[in-house]
Every structure is written in structure tokens, then in C-alpha cells.
Amino acid sequence: MDRISIALSVNGKPYQLAVEPRRLLADVLRRDLGFTGVHLGCEHGVCGACTVLLDGEVVRSCLMFAVQADGYEILTVEGLNTSGELHPVQRAFIEEFGFQCGFCTPGMILSAYRLLQEHPNPSEYEIRRALAGNLCRCTGYVDIVRSVQRAAVLLTQREAYRAP
């Protein structure tokens, strides 16, 4: 099959590559570029394990072809910790036992990260609604809700600390 050249930016770094038009964005990120934080739980858009941010918006990378992402900025969970220090959302998931096997976690963290950008102080209802597209088979979700609440607190503290 003919390959098409595309340019992606992933976690701030540019990539040039040639892909088959049918190749999923998820496979390009995982297999071709090594971002194994993009997980595949269903490959039909239900579980949210493959969640990434595309120009800042939550998308499922198993439902997109890589060619459709040509020219876009992509954030995967690997991109959250660039300073060597865990992002507050990542820390919160550890502190609140927000996962067990960790397979759903990258998707959860990215959805939570996006939610908290828009609603720094979300209600429980807003958290549940915003993350409703992410399935977890281990936790019972309650600990994930708590993780997001905790992340909101950590982020606010970080902001407060940064303010002059």
C-alpha cells in the first residue's frame, strides 16, 4: 500500500514519517514512535485507554488514522512530565490509589488533565461526566474521582505557589 508523508508534533517534538493511509494514529504513536503510554483496550472507541490530546482536545487515537492527524500537536501521557517531576495529576493518582493495573490510567490522566484546564474546581458530577468515556475494569471508579479531586487541589496549590 502507498505511504503518505505526514508531520506530527508529539509532546512538543516534531516527527516526519510516511504511513499507510489506513494506519491508526494509535499504532503510529505506540509502535512507530514508541509512546507506549497510548494503550489499546478496545480499538473501537469505547474504552478511552487510547486517549490523547489533539491540539488540546481529547480524542481517541484508535478512531483516527494517522494521516488525519497530519500537522496537529499531540500530547500523550509521556508529555506531562517533562521536568523530571510528576505532574500534579499524575501524583494525585498515586496518592489516591486511582488505579490498580494501570492500563486505563494514561487515558484517565489525560481526560482529567483536560477537564482541570477548563474547570479547575470541578464538582463530582462534572468529573464523572467528563471521564465517562474512559472505562476502568479494576477500580470501581470512586478512587479515580478522588484522584481528580486531589489533582484539582494540587494544581491550585501549585498556582498559588507560582503567583507572585
Add this chain to the structure above:
Amino acid sequence: MLPSGRYVGQRVPRWEDRRFVEGRGRYLDDLSLPDQVEVAFARSPYAHARIRRIDLQAARSHPEAIGVYAWEDLRDLLRPYWTMPRGPIRQARVTPLASEKVRWVGEPVAVVVARDRYVAEDLCELVTVEYEPLAPVVDALEAMKPDSPRLYEEWPDNVVSHQTFQAGNPEAELRGCAVVVRKRFRSNRVTAVPLEGRGVLARWDPREETLTVWMGHQDVHLARAVLSEILGLPLSRIRVVSPDVGGAFGIKLPIYPEEMVVCALSRLLGRPVKWVQDRRESLLGDTHAREAVVDVEAGFDAAGKLRAMRIHVISDAGAYAVAGRGPIIEGSMLARELPGPYDLRHYAYTLDVVMTNKAPVAVYRGVAIPVSTFVMERVMDLAADALQMDPAEIRRRNLIRTFPYATVTGHVYDAGQYLEGLEKLLELVDYGRWRAEQARLREQGRYLGVGICCLVDATARGGGFYGRLGLKAATQEGCILRVDPSGGIIAALGTTTQGQGLHTALAQLIADTLGVPLERVTVVMGDTATTPYGGGAWASRGAVAGGAVALLAARRLREKIQHIAAHLLEAAPEDIELAEGRAFVRGTTARSLSLEEIAHTAYFVAVDLPARMEPGLEVMVHWEPEIPATFAYTAQAMVVEVQPETGAVNILKYVVVEDCGPIINPGLVDGQLRGGILQGLGQALYEDLVYDAQGQLLTSTLLDYLLPGFCEAPEVEIHHLSTPSTRTVGGLRGMAESGTAGAPAVLANAVADALKPFGAEVTALPLSPARVAELIRGQKPTKGG
């Protein structure tokens, strides 16, 4: 008892977590090897058919094909197998790729090897198989009829195992009962759906003639034993490694045909071969569970005491036995353990395990207990109704009060606070208030229901069951514990983890016993090359069996450290205390040695050790629970509101009282309970593997097979009792399954209670909105219930 110290009993965050939040977990599909190829399977579109001809020519001659194979091509590399070689079970020969017949939709028939999965799937389309369709056998009750088509022609019928049991004289007792509940219960077919599917990567090394197999698996030692048999390779030539596992819940315990075939192909091709399942393959062909019909006759006297029970269990086993776990486990556990936490002396069961043209059935979290609890707890409520007794009261009258208690089917419950657990539950849920609220709201046409359930879950089973069935499922557990020359501690265990946080729990036990900081302890699991023989993660045995060997090993090592320190510090061993990574002479801080100094002596200056002491600082321990293992008790209560118009069930309150003995890490225990409960609620409310009359699975995506999500997950209040087991090290009982085991029962009882004014009968799962609406349809509510 558990050690006391800084960590045990604390909500210690899991040290294995950092890599997961950074996307650096090492799940199976994250592993790749140079020169690796990938496979896809051509699968049967028929539930039951004879294979006339398999034509691989077109696929083979495609330039991108690396290899295309059917059973005939692999028969020198793979042996057919018989699962459960012994026991009350008929034998059927199973080949990893279908040979003469296919018996379920999705059964692998041929395999294609290509550079990647995309191409392999393309080439699967070129495989042509000529089938002669046969009449499918989809329903277990139909399958039992004498004129039903047979899955195995050499058998007289489709029943793979028929068992009977009787204790006391249930028939005579039933005649004298004030109330006899006679009902047929049905439970739905479900599967575990771990978010990470199955997969395998195999590498044959032609120089060493060894096979390394990576797969997310619950029992690497079992996997190796089964593969050795099927591949005809000595155990010592196979290494099985389980990387991070993205959930398993029982379905990653058997060894499946795909895994066998991938290993054989790696040997055949002399290069690494990988297969990663997609979700459709998972729903079609991961082992299914729980589908059963249970006919019950249960007799109670006028005071509500359960006198006698007679049941017939018809367990739908699907088309095959899977390797490593056979098809009769679920049914026989269901029959044997149905009486649960209640005192019962007259009991009889008949069990028929029936083969049908559906995916194979094996174990899923809780195994039979979610079904046995559903049946038993519905029976209790129905009897209470008939006697006009409160559901809580009838349980009070039947719960076992004196321990140890020998059950009618031969278990021994060592200790427990069953009644206390129930009373605590009623108090926490505020039972009386909800009953009043229920009555008040019914007047307004709102339908609240209150449900309770009690259960006993057999955890960390001992040998004498699996072993005698001829399965190589180790029920013992092993631990090698080493203080290395730098003072670091490494524990290698035969068990595995699938995300429970077991690394941390075991490290907590070891750190407290040896008086070292938690960070010093490294726990290694899931690799046959580096761990001692053990039984893996199933039957809630991680903490019980894994914890036992970790504790025993740590205690042995502590003793040795104390002896060395005593010798070097010229004190008595009893006076040596371990803390902060040092050995102190009791009462002084002046005289002490670091663990590193002690290890240095043990490894490098053995002449300074006490006379006749073995050099080194390493111990190995194996331990096996007594039969029949240990038992965890759980009581659950739930308040729901049912919308009669839509059939929707809304959970208003959910309280759980659990008793897993002493707790190593409440964060992990609560996590297991909550997760387990949600899986149980999935079964109770949404999940259902539906086959049509032709044996086609209608629910083969997550759009049709509905899992609970954020919006369906209730808050669960958890209360812990801690009755130490008298039969395990540290008194630990397992608990990872009791949430799953109780949720369907408590939900069914709550919904049945809510629907009482409609006279609706709840005897089947799931209670999906459509099913609930159907139960109500046409019924006018009666006032006051």
C-alpha cells in the same frame, strides 16, 4: 500475627506506581523484539460444523505471507491435550487449531504469519474453509435432551460431568417443613474483560534450544507446565515471563490455543512471533463464566430455620475444556458451596456440566460464588416472605454462630463473626430508617428496595482439589528472600500480580519484619527463571499464600540476622532488635551493626559467623494452606430506587462489611473490594453474552456488551471486621473476590424488594432496565406492598 512496625496496616502508596502514571508500564504489547513477526487467526464463522476442506493456497502464495498454517501443518509441533486428566469427567481431545470439527464461533482454524497484524489480517481473508454446517446446540437444557445433536459424537450425550451428593436426609426433612421454596434460578453468561486483552510473544533460541514466552499471565509456573506438555519440551527449556498485566480476573489463568500456536510457530520459524488479541477476539473467546440454571427446593421450619435443601445445577460449560483449568470447576464449586454462611445439615445436589456450542467456560473472579450467593440469598428472602418474616431476621436465625464449623460438604470454617457482621451492617445502613422511608415513599408511588446478602468465599485453596484432578495448578507458594551484600532486600515469589498492588503489600510485610525502610525491599514476581515454584494469582491467594511465604521467609531471615549480630556484638540473639536497617542490642543504641555490615560478614567473611552457620543471607520457603483453605466473610446491604416506567435501577446506598482478617494495606483492600463490587454490579445490571439460536455471539463489541462506567459506579461504604484465621500465617484471609461475589445477590434482593408491590419475581440476572420493565409490565402496584 502480622508484624507490627511502620508499614503493615497503613495505607502505604504503591511503589510500583510511578511507571504507570508516566505511561512506562511494560504490558505485553509494549514488548517487541528485533526480527519479530505477527500473526492473525482465521476463525470459525459457524458454531457447529464439520470441516470439509481448508484451502491455504491463495494466502500462501501471496508475496507478503511469511507462513500460513492449519492443524495438519503443526501436528508435529503441538500435541492435542486433555484438560483435567482425572476426576469425574469425560475426556475430549482438544487440538489448538480445529481439526475435524468446529464447535464455537471464533474457534481458531488457521493462522497467518506476516510482518505485522495489518497484513496478517488481510491474508486471513484469503484463507478458505469449506464447512458442512451442523445443528448447533446453544442452550444447556436443550443440550441435555436425548435427541440433541452431540458435540462429541463418541459420547452418548453432551454431559461432560454428572455428579451427585447427599448428606443427611433432605427428602424426609423437606416433607416436614412449614415452607418450601421451589424455584428455578438463572444466571447470565459473562466474561472478565480486563482492559488489556490477552497476548503472547514467543522467542525460540535455536542455539540453546530454549523458548522464552512473554504473556500477561496469572500463573507463570502453570503456563510453563502446560506449554511444556503441549510443545513436548522439557520444563527446563521454557521460560515464561509475565510483564505488567493490565487486569486478568481469572481469564488469564488458562493457556489458550493462540498461545500454544504462537510458541510452536516461533520454533518452526526460528524467530520471535507475537499475537495480541483485539476486543472482539476477547469477547468471543476469552473464557466465559457463570452461566447456570439452578433448580432449588429449600425447606424452612415455622421459626425460619433452614432445614433441608435439594438442588440441581446445570452448568453450561461451552464447547471445550481450556488447558490449565477444566470445565467442571465452576459447576462443582457452585453446588458444593451454595449453603454459604448458613447452618444446614440436610443437603443434596445433582450437578450436570453440559457442553454447548459456545465459547469455553472457566474461571472468573469469584468463580461460582456470585451465582451461589445470588441463589441462596434469593431463597432466604423468598422464605422470609412466605413466613412474613423480616429478611434480616431470617438470616439471624440461620447464620453460623459457633466455630470451627464443618460444612455439610466438607469445608471447615475456622473462625468468624457472621452474626456480628450482619448486625454491624444493619446498623451502618440504618436499616430501620430505610424500611420506614420505603413505606412512606410507596404511598407516593416511588419504589425503594432494601436488599441484604451474606456470603462466605473460599480463598487461597489448598491442594487436594486441583492436584487430584491432574491439573498442574500449584496451590503451594514459594519465596526466596535475600539480603544482598549491599544490604538491599530482594524477595522472589512464585505468585504474580495483575494490578492488585501485591508488590507493595509483600514489601510491607518484609520491611516490618526485618525493620528496614520499605524502599529497600524489591519484590520480583512473574518469571519462571528467577522465582521459586508457586501458584500465581487466583482465588484471592496473593496476600494469603504470597503473604504467608513472605512472612515465613522474613522471620527465618530475621532469626539468622539476629544470630549473626548477636555473635558479632557479643550479645544474646533474643536481645537483638532490628530497626532502621540496623541490628541493635536491646536497651542501647551504642552497640549496633547495619544490615550491610552483617551481610558483608555473611557473604565475604564467613569465618566470622557463628560456628557451623551456613554462609550467605538467603532463605527459601514453601507453604501451602490447609485444605480447605481459608474463608472470608462478607455482608452487603443496598438501597435502590426502581423507576417502574423505564426499569432503571438507581443505587441510593451501598454498605459492605467484610472480614478478611488482619489488613496489610487498607488502600489495597478497599480498592479490591470496590473494583470487585463494580464487576459484580456489571453482571447484575448490564453484562450479558447473548448468543442467537445459531450460536452467533450478538455481543461482540463493547457497544453491545455493556460495562459499568463512571456514571454507574456507586459510592460504597466499607467497614472492616478482622477475625484472624487460625489456619494461615498471620491470620490472613483473602478478599479480592468477595465484592464480586455479593453484588449480584444484594442488588437482586434490593430490586425484588422494590418490586414487591408489583408481585414481580426476580429469579434471573441481569436485571437490565429492559428486564426490570418486563417484570413489571402489566402489573398494577398494590398499596403498601
